[in-house]
Amino acid sequence: MSLQGSQLLERLTRAVRDRRLTAFYQPIVSGRDLGVTGFESLARWNDPDLGWVPPHDFIPLAEQNGLIGAIARHLADLALGALSRWRAAGWDVGVSLNVSRGQVLEKDFCSTLTEIAAEHGVAPGWITLEVTEREAFLESPGVCEVMREAVSRGFRWSLDDFGAGYASYHCLVDLPLSELKVDMRLCQRVRDSRVKRMLQSILELAEALEIESVAEGVEDVELTALLREVGFLRLQGYQIARPMPIEATLGFLEQASGVDLARGA
Secondary structure, X not given: OOOOHHHHHHHHHHHHHOOOOEEEEEEEEEOOOXXXXXXXXXXXXXXXXXXXXXXXXXXXXXXXXXXXXXXXXXXXXXXXXXXXXXXXXXXXXEEEEEEOHHHHOOOOHHHHHHHHHHHHOXXXXXXXXXXXXXXXXXXXXXXXXXXXXXXXXXXXXXXXXXXXXXXXXXXXXXXXXXEEEEOHHHHOOOOOHHHHHHHHXXXXXXXXXXXXXXXXXXXXXXXXXXXXXXXXXXXXXXXXXXXXXXXXXXXXXXXHXXXXXXXXX
């Protein structure tokens, strides 16, 4: 079933109103021992007639039509509820939330996140806020101030898709970042000696600035080994696991504690 933009927007508006959007969670593991360190929360929408609508179809639509704030608050509520469940079960993990330009510039951005964290009894230090390099909004007036306020409240910031968009290296110095997620297209070219040296240089810079590193797009056993060898502190990708509903996460944590995630065995 194919819809025009206005029809898709109408369906999305109803889905947001009825809180029908949900979150899937993709594991992030340590580059040292492959233990699970956390999950990234990813927006998902299963429409009764359309089925699963890709995020790249509905997220821009939400941003263009003023729906992204409501979606973000709903997904944050779900993700921090999930985080509370993981921590209560004894797992020392965190959660990462994707944050858009519209969210960061909302007047109550930091206070809303703080309130949701308090409602679920989770510490802000367990929560990483991801801003994507591709959006190129990091130098917008007020953004750095909001990011610093969030840090003062205990939240962590991650720069996602580094190497894919418009952010310059001074962002690593000027912004209060705790984490750098290197774009999957770079990571997947690590077999190229020139790219490998580039990745090593990026990691050396990140380490000098006390910023942790994550490799995205880890999709096979050899790639896992190569990226660990380069020195990434954490890894994320389909070789580790695909995004999964909350119901599957506790089982994954139990299983992952006794298997070799690098081989998926």
